Amino acid sequence: MAQNFDVVVVGAGPGGYVAAIRSAQLGKKTAIIEREFMGGVCLNIGCIPSKALISAGHFLHRLQTQSSEMGITAKNVSVDMAQTQKWKQSVCDRMSGGVDQLLKGNGVTIFKGEANFKTTTELTVKMSDGKTESITAKNFVIATGSRPIEIPGFKFDENLVCSSTGALAQSAVPKSLVVIGGGYIGLEIGGMYANFGTKVTVVERTRRSFKVSLIQSAFASLNAVSRRTVLSS
Numbered sequence: 689m690a691q692n693f694d695v696v697v698v699g700a701g702p703g704g705y706v707a708a709i710r711s712a713q714l715g716k717k718t719a720i721i722e723r724e725f726m727g728g729v730c731l732n733i734g735c736i737p738s739k740a741l742i743s744a745g746h747f748l749h750r751l752q753t754q755s756s757e758m759g760i761t762a763k764n765v766s767v768d769m770a771q772t773q774k775w776k777q778s779v780c781d782r783m784s785g786g787v788d789q790l791l792k793g794n795g796v797t798i799f800k801g802e803a804n805f806k807t808t809t810e811l812t813v814k815m816s817d818g819k820t821e822s823i824t825a826k827n828f829v830i831a832t833g834s835r836p837i838e839i840p841g842f843k844f845d846e847n848l849v850c851s852s853t854g855a856l857a858q859s860a861v862p863k864s865l866v867v868i869g870g871g872y873i874g875l876e877i878g879g880m881y882a883n884f885g886t887k888v889t890v891v892e893r894t895r896r897s898f899k900v901s902l903i904q905s906a907f908a909s910l911n912a913v914s915r916r917t918v919l920s921s
């Protein structure tokens with residue numbers, strides 16, 4: 689028999705989990721369905737892991753370039769990227785676990801699995817344990833987010849050709865890297881690897897995105913650390 693809720697949210701990213709918590713706080717019987725990770729892209733493969741790695745890259749770069757000026761001796765400083773990845777993952781896991789706790793603490797029922805709509809008032813959840821649950825609701829919030837797009841000729845293998853997800857999960861620092869797309873995600877990832885010592889080339893179709901002030905400052909700081917940053921159209 690189907691379980692019934694006032695509000696069902698599909699997707700536990702920043703859009704979904706906040707909506708679910710607020711709905712429960714307003715007294716609605718609320719459920720959330722998530723197929724992969726609590727906290728969505730942001731907490732697991734986006735904002736948080738990128739900022740963790742960026743801060744590690746900054747730390748390394750400052751030690752290598754500014755420590756002696758500050759009177760700090762830092763000899764033979766190097767990076768063990770596999771360990772850096774473990775640390776990054778622990779940051780993400782802690783935050784993702786926090787979302788789980790927040791949802792439970794606010795009385796939201798959590799379904800870990802993939803939602804598929806059957807009708808406009810009913811969906812099924814293929815649970816991660818293999819079972820299937822039927823859920824009906826008066827209201828649904830679809831907060832399923834976005835995913836990286838592949839461009840023809842560059843199929844992701846997350847090793848040689850990476851989406852942002854693969855780029856944030858490398859266990860070794862690449863010697864060189866071409867970033868296709870000079871938006872904020874590309875420049876952040878490029879800047880992060882430049883701080884780790886990678887030779888970075890950014891390929892951007894239009895000059896326009898480089899004129900946006902935030903992007904301009906990211907581009908300037910990338911240029912400052914990378915031995916090579918190329919703008920191409």
Ligand SMILES: Cc1cc2nc3c(=O)[nH]c(=O)nc-3n(C[C@H](O)[C@H](O)[C@H](O)COP(=O)(O)OP(=O)(O)OC[C@H]3O[C@@H](n4cnc5c(N)ncnc54)[C@H](O)[C@@H]3O)c2cc1C
Binds near residue numbers: 852
């Ligand atoms: C590298 C990177 C860095 C970023 N940095 C920043 C930043 O610094 N600041 C910022 O504001 N934004 C940043 N973003 C963007 C940010 O991550 C997104 O804007 C945000 O995650 C969108 O939230 P959302 O809830 O809409 O979707 P998502 O976070 O994508 O969550 C959607 C969730 O829905 C789930 N889902 C999808 N389909 C189903 C289904 N059928 N059943 C069950 N679950 C499903 C997915 O598993 C996912 O967990 C960054 C993104 C990337 C990739």
